[in-house]
Each structure stands twice: as C-alpha cells, then as structure tokens.
Amino acid sequence: MRKKRLILQLAKSILLLLFIFFIGLCGYCLSKHNSFCGIIITCFAVIIAGWLLLSVLQPLTSSKHSWFVIMLFLMLSFWGIIIYQPNEISGIENVFIEKIITPLNKTLSIFFPSRGSFDDEPVVTGDVNVSFHLLHLFAYFFFALFMFSIFGRRLFNSSRRFIILSHNRSIFWGESEAGILLAQDIINTELWRQPIFVFSHSEKDDTQKDKALFEKIDSMGGIVIYRDFNAIRRYPKGYSHFFLTDDQDLNLKMALKVSQTAKKSKQKIKIYLRSEMHRVDYLFRDMTNIDLQIINQSSLAARQFVLKNPLIELVPDDKINNLTVDFDFNILILGFGWQGRELLHKTICGGQFKGSRFSATIIDKDIDMKNGEYKILFDECIKEYKISFIENEGINNIGSKDFYHWFNGNHRRYVRIFVAMGDDAQNFNVSCSMANIMIAAGDMNPQKRLFVNIANADKYLYCDYPVTMFGRLDKLYTCEVIIAHKLDRVAKAVNYVYWNYRNEDFDDIDWVEAEKIWTNMSNKNSTFSKNSSRALALNVENIIKISGGRTAFDKAIKNPEMLEILAENEHLRWNAFHFTEGITRWNNIDDNAVNDAKMFKFPHEKTWLLKHACLVTYNDLDKISDRVNEIRKKTGTLENKGVEDYKEVDRMIVRHFGMFFDILNFF
Numbered sequence: 001m002r003k004k005r006l007i008l009q010l011a012k013s014i015l016l017l018l019f020i021f022f023i024g025l026c027g028y029c030l031s032k033h034n035s036f037c038g039i040i041i042t043c044f045a046v047i048i049a050g051w052l053l054l055s056v057l058q059p060l061t062s063s064k065h066s067w068f069v070i071m072l073f074l075m076l077s078f079w080g081i082i083i084y085q086p087n088e089i090s091g092i093e094n095v096f097i098e099k100i101i102t103p104l105n106k107t108l109s110i111f112f113p114s115r116g117s118f119d120d121e122p123v124v125t126g127d128v129n130v131s132f133h134l135l136h137l138f139a140y141f142f143f144a145l146f147m148f149s150i151f152g153r154r155l156f157n158s159s160r161r162f163i164i165l166s167h168n169r170s171i172f173w174g175e176s177e178a179g180i181l182l183a184q185d186i187i188n189t190e191l192w193r194q195p196i197f198v199f200s201h202s203e204k205d206d207t208q209k210d211k212a213l214f215e216k217i218d219s220m221g222g223i224v225i226y227r228d229f230n231a232i233r234r235y236p237k238g239y240s241h242f243f244l245t246d247d248q249d250l251n252l253k254m255a256l257k258v259s260q261t262a263k264k265s266k267q268k269i270k271i272y273l274r275s276e277m278h279r280v281d282y283l284f285r286d287m288t289n290i291d292l293q294i295i296n297q298s299s300l301a302a303r304q305f306v307l308k309n310p311l312i313e314l315v316p317d318d319k320i321n322n323l324t325v326d327f328d329f330n331i332l333i334l335g336f337g338w339q340g341r342e343l344l345h346k347t348i349c350g351g352q353f354k355g356s357r358f359s360a361t362i363i364d365k366d367i368d369m370k371n372g373e374y375k376i377l378f379d380e381c382i383k384e385y386k387i388s389f390i391e392n393e394g395i396n397n398i399g400s401k402d403f404y405h406w407f408n409g410n411h412r413r414y415v416r417i418f419v420a421m422g423d424d425a426q427n428f429n430v431s432c433s434m435a436n437i438m439i440a441a442g443d444m445n446p447q448k449r450l451f452v453n454i455a456n457a458d459k460y461l462y463c464d465y466p467v468t469m470f471g472r473l474d475k476l477y478t479c480e481v482i483i484a485h486k487l488d489r490v491a492k493a494v495n496y497v498y499w500n501y502r503n504e505d506f507d508d509i510d511w512v513e514a515e516k517i518w519t520n521m522s523n524k525n526s527t528f529s530k531n532s533s534r535a536l537a538l539n540v541e542n543i544i545k546i547s548g549g550r551t552a553f554d555k556a557i558k559n560p561e562m563l564e565i566l567a568e569n570e571h572l573r574w575n576a577f578h579f580t581e582g583i584t585r586w587n588n589i590d591d592n593a594v595n596d597a598k599m600f601k602f603p604h605e606k607t608w609l610l611k612h613a614c615l616v617t618y619n620d621l622d623k624i625s626d627r628v629n630e631i632r633k634k635t636g637t638l639e640n641k642g643v644e645d646y647k648e649v650d651r652m653i654v655r656h657f658g659m660f661f662d663i664l665n666f667f
Helices: 002-031 036-060 063-083 092-109 127-151 153-163 177-189 208-219 248-264 280-284 297-308 338-349 379-384 401-413 424-440 479-483 485-499 511-519 527-547 550-556 560-580 618-635 646-655 657-664
Strands: 169-173 194-200 223-227 240-243 269-274 290-295 328-334 357-363 387-389 416-419 450-453 468-470 598-602 607-612
Touching: 063 092, 063 127, 153 208, 153 223, 169 177, 169 248, 177 194, 177 208, 177 479, 208 223, 240 248, 248 269, 248 280, 248 290, 280 290, 290 527, 297 338, 297 468, 297 479, 297 527, 328 338, 328 401, 338 357, 338 416, 338 527, 338 560, 379 560, 401 424, 416 424, 424 450, 479 485, 485 511, 485 527, 485 646, 485 657, 527 550, 527 560, 527 657, 550 560, 550 657, 560 618, 560 646, 618 646, 646 657
Parallel strands: 169 194, 169 240, 194 223, 240 269, 269 290, 328 357, 328 416, 357 387, 416 450, 450 468
Antiparallel strands: 598 607
8 A cells, every 4th residue: 555655645746746837937938028027927927836846856855854854955956057067267266266166156146036136047058058047947946845844834734634535535624633643544545535633722832842743744745734723614625534542531522523614514524432331322312424433442453463363263173063163262351441352352253153261350459449330240241151259458568578479479370461450550550460470380471462552562572571561552553453444344344244134144234334334324324233244244254264265164154053053152252242232131022012122211213232132042042032022923023024133143243154254364
C-alpha cells in the first residue's frame, strides 16, 4: 500500500509541477511586454504557483527539512553564476569580480524583486537563452515558496483541504496522542485518505505547545483547522470522523453534535467514538445515517492480543482429536480494571471448544472498588467459566512478599499470566520480578506464558526482557485495528449469512446487500450485533485449525457427525460472547414474548438485549426451538416467521466458515 501511495503522490506531483510551470511561464512571458495585464497575471501566477509548489513539496519544507530549501537556493545560485558568466574578461585583476561576484550579484537580484531587475540578458542565444528564462522562472517559484513557508504556513495548511474530496477526508476532533498515531498510519497506508485535525478555538494561541503540535501535524502531512466546539453549526465535510481524545465526555458531546448536524443535512457519515461508557450507542439509536463504531482501548488491546496469540496455539496436536480439544485453559490475571476485564472476556471467548475446560483466577487489591458490580451483573459468567477471586488481603497486595510467596507456589498451574494493573512502570517491574521467580523454578522461557500490558513501550524497546509486552498504543491506533477493513469485511459476511439463514447455502456474498444490512440493522446502530459478528470472525481460524486445515474442514462439514461437533463448538463460543457481554439466560419464555427467545430492555425497539433463552448447551437448543414454535403457533405468527431450528442456525453458520476464512486471508 505504501508503494502505491508513493506512486500516486509522484504522479500528482508531476501533474502539479507541469501546471505550475505553465502558469508561471504564462505570467513571465506576459510580463515581458510590460503590460498591466501581464503584471497582474504574473502576481497571481507567483502566488498560485507558490501555493501549489508548497503543496507538492510540503513534506520537505517543514523546519525538520529546512536543508531542502537551503539546497534548492544554493542550486539555483550556482545555476545563475553559470548563466551570468561574461563572454570576455576585461582584466586579470578583475577575474574574480567578473566571473564570481558580478554573476552572483545578478543571480541574487532575481530572488529579491525589490532590488530591481537586471535586463542585461546574455547575448548568446539558444540553450543559454532558454536557461536564462528558466532560471528566472524558477526564482519566482522559489521566492513564492519561501514566503509561503515562512509567513503563510498555517493559512496554507488549512487551505489544502479544499483540494481534497470530502469522502477522502478523515476528520479528527480534538487533540490526542491516539489521533496523531492513527493519522500517521493513515498517511502511511491509505491510498487516498487525508487526515484533518479540528481543534477548538480555545487551543489556538501562540503557546509553545500549540506551535509544537501544529508543526508535528504539518510535518507529517496532516491539516489543522479551528472551530468553536460550543457552537457547531457546520463542520468540515468528510465521511469518517474520529473522536479519540482522553476526555470521553468531550468525545461523546462532539460526536452527538456532528451526528445531529449530519442528520439534518441527510449525510451519511461514519463515527469512531472512543468511550468506555456502557451502552453509549443507545444515544445514537435514531440516527440511521450514522455508522457508529465504539472504540474501547482496553477492548481493542485484548482483541488484538487474542488475535495474535490464540489459545488454541497452546494445545499439543495430540490433544486435538475428532474436532474435540482435551485441554485445560487456566489463566491468571493481575489487575481487574477495564483492561483486566476485557482480557478475561476475550480470552474466555477464544477458549471455548468441545472437550476443553476453562478457568481463571483474578487478583486485585481494589476489586470491589473497581468492579463492584461485576460479581452481581456477571454472576452466570463467573459460574459458567469458573472465575475465582483471591480474597486474601496479603496476596491481593501485588508486589508484596505474600504475593510473591503465593506466586512462587502457584504459577505452574497457569497456561497464561496477564499483568494489567493500569500503570506501565508498575506492570513492568512486577512482571520482571515474576519472570525471575519462574526462571529460578526452571521455566527458562517465561515470556511464553507471562504477558504484560505496556501502553507506551518506547523506553522498554532496547533491552531483551523475559516478558512479552502487548497493548502498545502505536500498535493499537492503526488502520488495521481501528478501521479494521479485514476484520469488518468478515464480520459483514457473517452478518449477511445470519440475515439470510433461512435461504439455501450460497457460495458468494452480495456485498452491496451486506453493506446495506450492516448499516441498517433492525436494532438501530447497536454495536452489540456488530461486535457479535466480529467475535465470530476472530474464531474462524481457530475452527479451521482444529479441523486440520482448510481442505480438512471442507470434508468435515460434509460429514453429519463432524458437522454437529463443529456447530457445537460455534455454539460454545456464541454462549461465551453473550455471557461476557452481561447477557443472562432466559429460563422461562413468556407466552406473549414478541421477540422469540430474546428479552430486550426496550422490546419494540429491539435495543439493549438483557436475556436470551438460547444460552444453554447445544443439546438443549431443541427444547428452546420447540418452545418458540409453540408461542408462534399461539400468537399466529408461525406462518409468517416460519419454523425455528436454532441448531440449524449454528450448522448453517459453520458451513460458511470456509468462505469466512478465505475472505480473512484474501487481504
């Protein structure tokens, strides 16, 4: 992608330079006749040419690359000295003056029009004459370039947005390290996208911080503009809008304002909202023109971890037999803030296979203060996956003598150990001590089991530590993770298959229809359904692996017995996703249930899922199907909705895993 972007930039630069040359040549030729029209055109030509030239050479004209401007000036000066060489030398004593000083003086004059013009054009015609005029033309360009780069950089920077098509703009609202990291990756990897930063008027001042921030964004190729955040009536047009600041209240406030403005103008936009608030997407439920994606940094770090380090990799080949996995996934998590919780949930979802066992131990000194509601709202999840919390005060004081003593006697029980206490330095120091204990006990490769969350890893990059780090911000805020073209394409295919589950199996996806379904779900911008499809996409390669590969999987789905096992594996993962989202089992479906096996907080809007009757074992799904069909018959909706078979839904999804796998590996 970077190669394509460079080729595109080169092509654009060549076209712009040709256009610049044409404008400048017209202005220069007309001005030679000393006409008023020629002088005006020359002025405009210099301004336009300088502005366009700066847009072409923008990455090379920042203060970081001032050498480029200096080198360009020296090259033009050397060229001028050659052009202005005299045909005859009047005397030996004047050689230096006539061959160096006089040509240099004449050359310098063309850079500073206020000194007046030198009309002593060389007598020699032909190539020298052409070179003479070209030198003056390039000098005009350089003068305009220099003046813009010194005095009009902010004006030039913000005005560049007018030459960018609106659907190619990526708008970043507010200042954030996450936004700058993502914008830099967009510049490096996206072919057409251009990042534009929108800052509040209150941030526009002459402070060193503002200057440094502008210089950083400008030098990497970004655009900076300012708006009044308190009275947004119009905003820079663009399809993608990113709200990634550390101030989650500001993110939500601005996202709602931009969404409402877009709704009034009937524009379709995509919102990337950084927030850890529960069910924040409900606030956008009536904005059907908004494609909303919630960015939870803790969730992203956990998702990327399980994607790069799937639990199935821990299982020896001899423990996978006939699509069943005979293995104990027992993990330890130190720290149960948002990062610890998300690691637990994503690991649970990635460790569900027929025949496997999952359990987790949680240690945190402030567990009741950080997640006091967890043991109540996730009670079924705790029981289902054998999650235990250490209650010993001494052990819970991570880093104490009691903790290390306990760890020394228990670390062998765990196949994975996560350190995620919310502070990089504390995480690192504790994990290194734990690694030393593991090495002393005979584990010479603790980095295979010990993982530490380090957001800003720069200061830890230059040494070889016996731990594995994850969650680096520069690895999270990338196009691959945030925009997630590859993962979301699979998720859209998954969603399309779900939507058409009553149809016969199909071999291809109608991507136009899939995109429409994705953005116009019946539950109105619910990120829950989108995340459910993404969670399945994360499990595709796991299922292919336990099948023995892509070819073996194709054979397995044609065998009814093996298809049942694969469907059961998928149902176990589906259960895990719902349990870890706080959805509980609906044990007794009401006779007047309007949403079949689902109970919503707002039933008629199908938003905010609370309970689901299908959160049972795979073998018990037939009972749920019978109950739903019974209610449909009573309410007279059986003919319209059809006969339900929840087991068949799992089978149907599994049959398409090969297609999902191919999409995932196509990119």
